[in-house]
């Protein structure tokens with residue numbers, strides 16, 4: 001039996017899928033591929049892969065629809081692959097439960113890092129629903145004590161800042177879209193993008209040695225924020 005992690009590649013461009021499958025095989029994954037959306041959904045159901053790479057531009061079915069269908073029965077990590085002109089779909093996919101994205105053209109190292117990251121998130125999610133605290137490098141968030149500290153020193157944060165830090169830390173490694181964050185913090189009808197920016201800038205000033213080159217919370221341009229996982 002093949003115990004290597006199975007990755008389903010749903011991609012209609014044979015050049016891209018050939019390249020991706022070669023990289024995956026060379027890195028100890030077991031790739032299987034689908035060229036159409038319907039076939040991808042069928043393979044996701046029949047093979048229950050460990051991760052799915054989903055191209056958003058498919059010939060028969062919108063990639064977003066493929067994602068919704070897959071998400072109706074499984075939380076298997078999904079990384080969406082999008083062309084640069086698919087910005088809006090990329091954000092929509094993340095809001096619908098995709099774990100991460102890569103933009104074409106992408107490099108081998110980036111693809112592999114995102115795959116490892118998404119698998120780690122998934123495993124962590126399964127192992128521990130609610131840890132007592134999260135530690136990333138020198139940053140510690142202690143949920144029970146409601147404490148944020150950096151390098152052992154407590155950092156004073158406002159209630160909104162605390163909520164934001166907790167939200168990001170509970171989704172370690174995962175990019176959270178602006179809309180998702182605003183909904184979670186300010187509710188479904190809020191449009192608080194300016195407040196979000198201001199609060200994030202304040203959080204960075206408090207947590208980061210160099211806020212211009214953040215170590216803990218990075219910006220995904222045009223998409224949202226991510227708390228790094230290592």
Ligand code: CA
Pocket residue numbers: 011012013055056057058
């Ligand atoms: Ca395509």
